[in-house]
Amino acid sequence: MREAFHEQLDGVFDDLAGICRSVETAVRLATQALLSGDAAIAEQVISADADIDKAKEKIEDTCFQLLSLQQPVAGDLRVVVSALRMVTELERMGDLSVHVAKIARLRVPDIAVPEEVRPTLARMGEVAEDMVCRVEQIITTKDVEAAIELGRADEIMDGLRRQSFAELFADEWAHGVEAAVDIALLGRYYERIADHAVSVANRVVYVVTGDFPVDV
């Protein structure tokens, strides 16, 4: 009985890593659509989100089965509930990628991001994608050190967001209010993807050690 439980639980974590890979693709393609103004790629991100939702439902069903049939207590119980929370956050990261793709699509055939802020937004996209990729590794390897390290990447994202505001609010800004609003919202979406990545990584720390990292 306990062995079956842990096998099923390993399956849940494999599925969580799988969703993470889908989110990584969503972040990468959404950024690509954004910086190139490519409507087809934006559509691809938007339509692929249904698969992430389906994968989420599958994990939720398995977790409910585990809770219901195996009635785990103590540590095992907390691991299953953590998995339920992780999948909610990963699905939300997919939604945020869709928000990025929708801003890209809205401005086609133009590119939503004016040329001089494109490097900052490109870096945001890269950092977000890298963080999601590292979360996938952290889920797979249960590497606590790597999970704690991820908090530092989040600081880079915060710095990029401040930089984007500095660019928007500079006297030289010549792209009007609409582009500025797009960039402020895009910055918010990338920042939230990064926040959720850190949160998922912290849940892995909790699953392994029974404690959340300090200051979380």
Add this chain to the structure above:
Amino acid sequence: MREAFHEQLDGVFDDLAGICRSVETAVRLATQALLSGDAAIAEQVISADADIDKAKEKIEDTCFQLLSLQQPVAGDLRVVVSALRMVTELERMGDLSVHVAKIARLRVPDIAVPEEVRPTLARMGEVAEDMVCRVEQIITTKDVEAAIELGRADEIMDGLRRQSFAELFADEWAHGVEAAVDIALLGRYYERIADHAVSVANRVVYVVTGDFPVDV
């Protein structure tokens, strides 16, 4: 044993309604700080958030006790897991109120919202506060009809957000990029509060009927 379980579960829902009241206060005061540029009220929202976090932890602890000691199955299990999800969303609504309060504080002694968009932002604040108030009632009375009705208030919020964009992007806009970005982000925060309110209400429908409302 079952009676003790249902008593404890009732206590959890009372506590959820209590958090809802704290969130309602946070939304109301954050809007007030925003529209009046009152730093003291903004500070009050920011510092009161720690109480919401504490109340959340209390509910989570009780839910884990219920899962661990009573090992509920089927419907009872889903109610406890729903409660865990509701408290996460309510706490997030508190965080979003803090974001509103922080924009208010950042612009003191000025008022972040220029006069001509103040009515729209004031309406957003009212609609958000009203939705949180109704969620509290829905949690207390388990009123499925009222929960489904809440989705319509969310449409009003979406309409207000479109209106705020129309105001920002109008040729007459004379308040520059910084104020426009503030308003776009404020709109996003109020919209998310409304989204979470609908989601919490839908979870009540699920707790009562075993099904989510259509299109959720």
